[in-house]
Amino acid sequence: MTLTEEEQQIILESIRNIPDFPKPGIVFKDITTLLSNPKAFNTLMTHLENRYKSYDLDYVAGIDARGFIFGGILADRLGIGFVPIRKKGKLPHATVAEKYSLEYGFDEVEVHIDAFRNKKDARVLLIDDLIATGGTATAAASLIEKVGAVCVEACFIMELCFLNGKKNIKSPVYSVLEID
Ligand code: AMP
Numbered sequence: 339m340t341l342t343e344e345e346q347q348i349i350l351e352s353i354r355n356i357p358d359f360p361k362p363g364i365v366f367k368d369i370t371t372l373l374s375n376p377k378a379f380n381t382l383m384t385h386l387e388n389r390y391k392s393y394d395l396d397y398v399a400g401i402d403a404r405g406f407i408f409g410g411i412l413a414d415r416l417g418i419g420f421v422p423i424r425k426k427g428k429l430p431h432a433t434v435a436e437k438y439s440l441e442y443g444f445d446e447v448e449v450h451i452d453a454f455r456n457k458k459d460a461r462v463l464l465i466d467d468l469i470a471t472g473g474t475a476t477a478a479a480s481l482i483e484k485v486g487a488v489c490v491e492a493c494f495i496m497e498l499c500f501l502n503g504k505k506n507i508k509s510p511v512y513s514v515l516e517i518d
Contacts, residue, residue, distance in 0.1 A: 348378050386412050447478055462487045
């Protein structure tokens with residue numbers, strides 16, 4: 339299920355571009371203006387609910403921090419659980435971690451070791467606001483598999499297509515807005 343052209347416009351126009359943030363040359367896609375626009379936010383969440391209600395999912399896993407907003411609401415709408423995938427050092431119980439490279443150095447994401455344990459081979463949707471180089475999402479998707487669940491699809495509100503960030507993600511990828 340994809341969006342109508344009109345729905346796409348409503349969502350696209352609600353996202354603000356901030357040039358040179360957090361550093362020169364980057365155009366930051368600011369979703370705070372989407373969140374504060376009830377029509378755009380509702381259009382997006384209803385679209386995601388309609389798309390994923392037939393996927394027979396057990397969990398939505400959201401990436402720290404903006405993936406928590408979309409993922410938390412979607413999980414509740416689908417009547418299933420939400421699992422946070424967090425930056426290193428934030429989760430209180432035993433975790434499994436996955437490192438990924440940044441332009442300079444490394445970063446790390448973690449999930450609780452028992453996050454999906456109440457269901458064998460749990461079917462999980464991964465969600466974040468944006469995929470750029472894909473490092474974060476690729477690490478998050480492999481974390482889901484590492485703790486014994488299945489990443490059924492990775493979903494992004496925006497994909498920066500020119501970076502081809504989805505190339506190393508094994509699951510299907512769905513992006514609501516493809517940005518060239
Ligand atoms: P990456 O690992 O390069 O795919 O980066 C993805 C993460 O960084 C996501 O959690 C995004 O929220 C954030 N991010 C990267 N680039 C941008 C951008 N141009 N605008 C907003 N967020 C971004």
